[in-house]
Amino acid sequence: MKLRAQLARLWNTRNTTVSLLAMAAGLLTVTESVYWMTTSPWTWARGATFTIRLIAIAWFILDPGIGGIAVACAQVMDFLSPWSTPISMLFMGLLATGITGFLRRRVGAGVAFILVAGAAGNLVSRDTSFMNDGGIVSYAALVLAATVVGTATRTATWRHDQEKRNREIRRNTAITQQLHDYAMNDMNDVIMLLDEAISRHADIPERRALKRIRTGAVNALTQTRKAIVALEYVDAPEDAGAPTVRRQPGTSGRSALHQQVCALLDEQQDILQSLGFQGTVLLPNTLPPAGEDNTDLIVGLVRELLGNVAHHADPSQGYTLALCADVEALDVSLADTPVDPPSPGVSPTGLGSGLRRYAAAITARRGGMGGPCPTA
Amino acid sequence: MSESTTTPYSPVRVGVLDNDICALECIVALLARLNTPNRQIDAWASNNPAQAIQECRFGVRRTNVILVDMALNGLTGAQIAARLRRDVPDIGIIGMTAYQPELYREQLHAAGAQALLDKSTLRKTLPLALDAVSRGLAYPADGGFDSVVQSRMAASDETAKRQVVWLTVTERRVLSLSMSSMNTREIAQTLHVSADTVFSHRRNIKNKLHSNTWYDVMDLCRSMHIA
Numbered sequence: 001m002k003l004r005a006q007l008a009r010l011w012n013t014r015n016t017t018v019s020l021l022a023m024a025a026g027l028l029t030v031t032e033s034v035y036w037m038t039t040s041p042w043t044w045a046r047g048a049t050f051t052i053r054l055i056a057i058a059w060f061i062l063d064p065g066i067g068g069i070a071v072a073c074a075q076v077m078d079f080l081s082p083w084s085t086p087i088s089m090l091f092m093g094l095l096a097t098g099i100t101g102f103l104r105r106r107v108g109a110g111v112a113f114i115l116v117a118g119a120a121g122n123l124v125s126r127d128t129s130f131m132n133d134g135g136i137v138s139y140a141a142l143v144l145a146a147t148v149v150g151t152a153t154r155t156a157t158w159r160h161d162q163e164k165r166n167r168e169i170r171r172n173t174a175i176t177q178q179l180h181d182y183a184m185n186d187m188n189d190v191i192m193l194l195d196e197a198i199s200r201h202a203d204i205p206e207r208r209a210l211k212r213i214r215t216g217a218v219n220a221l222t223q224t225r226k227a228i229v230a231l232e233y234v235d236a237p238e239d240a241g242a243p244t245v246r247r248q249p250g251t252s253g254r255s256a257l258h259q260q261v262c263a264l265l266d267e268q269q270d271i272l273q274s275l276g277f278q279g280t281v282l283l284p285n286t287l288p289p290a291g292e293d294n295t296d297l298i299v300g301l302v303r304e305l306l307g308n309v310a311h312h313a314d315p316s317q318g319y320t321l322a323l324c325a326d327v328e329a330l331d332v333s334l335a336d337t338p339v340d341p342p343s344p345g346v347s348p349t350g351l352g353s354g355l356r357r358y359a360a361a362i363t364a365r366r367g368g369m370g371g372p373c374p375t376a
Numbered sequence: 377m378s379e380s381t382t383t384p385y386s387p388v389r390v391g392v393l394d395n396d397i398c399a400l401e402c403i404v405a406l407l408a409r410l411n412t413p414n415r416q417i418d419a420w421a422s423n424n425p426a427q428a429i430q431e432c433r434f435g436v437r438r439t440n441v442i443l444v445d446m447a448l449n450g451l452t453g454a455q456i457a458a459r460l461r462r463d464v465p466d467i468g469i470i471g472m473t474a475y476q477p478e479l480y481r482e483q484l485h486a487a488g489a490q491a492l493l494d495k496s497t498l499r500k501t502l503p504l505a506l507d508a509v510s511r512g513l514a515y516p517a518d519g520g521f522d523s524v525v526q527s528r529m530a531a532s533d534e535t536a537k538r539q540v541v542w543l544t545v546t547e548r549r550v551l552s553l554s555m556s557s558m559n560t561r562e563i564a565q566t567l568h569v570s571a572d573t574v575f576s577h578r579r580n581i582k583n584k585l586h587s588n589t590w591y592d593v594m595d596l597c598r599s600m601h602i603a
Contacts, residue, residue, distance in 0.1 A: 185396050188474035188495045192402035195499045225476050266590040270559055280429055280459055281589050284450035317434045322426035324449035335430035
């Protein structure tokens with residue numbers, strides 16, 4: 001029962017392509033072996049050899065990773081026996097080398113060694129053998145070629161699987177980010193709006209319906225959170241260039257925009273400090289790459305804004321600069337207190353010529369530039 | 377102090393920072409409902425981090441508590457909280473998120489906040505959190521956050537830990553000259569190097585002190601009384 005269960009497990013977990021190859025080669029070998037058995041005088045030794053060969057082939061079909069060793073041993077047994085080995089068994093040995101090299105590199109190398117050692121034994125133990133006259137060199141070259149093919153196929157398959165996995169990770173990360181940034185916030189907005197409606201309209205008959213809708217929204221929010229957790233990968237993609245939205249790379253991974261902005265901030269804050277300004281700068285851990293033109297525009301805009309602080313702001317009130325970025329847009333905000341407040345009736349958003357120039361460039365890029373943000 | 381609802385509270389000025397306009401309006405409406413004679417709340421709101429910090433630092437009226445969303449288009453609520461803890465040491469900070477709060481708890485605690493609320497349950501948790509944080513306490517008491525006083529002390533300890541940093545002789549000279557209000561050109565002339573070299577040294581110093589900008593380095597040195 002235990003053996004049957006193990007055989008069933010091996011059958012269910014087999015690699016189909018590899019098993020089909022092994023079965024095809026095995027069938028050929030068994031057919032040739034049967035032919036030789038029926039056309040040669042019977043001996044117990046031949047019978048045992050045949051049986052061992054059959055078991056090795058069956059094991060190879062079920063578990064090619066380890067069964068390859070059995071095939072190699074059966075081949076060595078044939079090399080060292082006084083009777084001829086079936087030709088198909090030689091090919092079976094090469095196939096076993098390649099397949100075990102594909103499945104398990106070290107086992108493949110071991111199988112290759114066993115076969116070449118067996119061939120050497122055949123050369124030494126027999127006066128006439130196809131290993132003579134350079135045959136062993138040809139056989140060793142074939143074994144080596146089979147090993148290389150198996151290993152190279154393994155490497156290529158592994159790389160392909162890794163790239164596929166990395167693509168899935170990137171896709172899931174993008175989905176997770178969308179769910180996190182939009183779906184979660186939208187569902188939360190629904191819940192808060194319902195809370196507001198339920199609190200404001202305590203006596204309406206629809207209150208019960210609103211509460212049921214709220215319950216549904218809370219359930220949807222909970223399930224979305226679970227979906228995000230299920231989609232998120234812990235391991236980052238293995239190719240260095242893959243974007244990882246959630247990850248925050250160190251200094252070496254910062255974009256040219258980030259580096260230039262940091263360098264500019266150092267210089268400008270130096271100047272502002274000497275003028276008596278105590279400022280706060282908020283930067284994300286990384287700014288996305290923006291292309292050369294956009295980088296120049298953004299760096300120029302930050303320089304202009306900080307220059308305006310020096311010229312027009314009240315040092316005792318300091319300044320705060322914030323750069324916020326997502327994959328679609330970059331937001332640059334500056335808050336300070338003008339030395340000369342604008343006259344009543346005059347819009348405080350009046351832009352100087354410098355900022356007007358930047359406003360035009362930003363508008364051309366489908367962005368916008370505005371004045372003070374309203375507070376409630 | 378008893379928790380009696382009839383005890384009159386001093387007016388509490390509460391700021392709200394959230395880049396989601398809908399959530400911002402709902403929270404302001406919620407705060408308006410919580411405004412009672414026993415709990416007077418004066419609320420302001422902004423979707424702009426720069427403006428919110430400026431208001432907390434230099435507003436005409438002092439902000440007692442600020443509610444900060446944890447995701448602000450690339451900036452994190454923890455970054456805002458850390459900056460506020462440095463610039464406005466006595467302010468109470470409450471983080472809020474539409475996502476799972478557990479993911480932000482540790483970094484928000486390290487930033488010096490007093491509470492982290494799930495936006496979907498704000499209706500129930502906000503009044504209690506405001507009552508606690510406006511008095512400088514953490515919410516809930518066993519939630520893993522520090523009080524305002526403890527956060528301030530923790531921030532000072534963190535500054536002290538950064539003292540164990542090895543700077544080269546030249547880096548120390550650059551730092552010392554910067555502290556004496558010399559600008560980059562003047563430092564370059566004094567050290568007989570180019571301005572680019574001075575910037576390079578500054579970059580190294582920033583990395584060693586784990587600071588984002590040179591201003592943070594100067595601020596750190598001032599807090600450590602380095603002349």
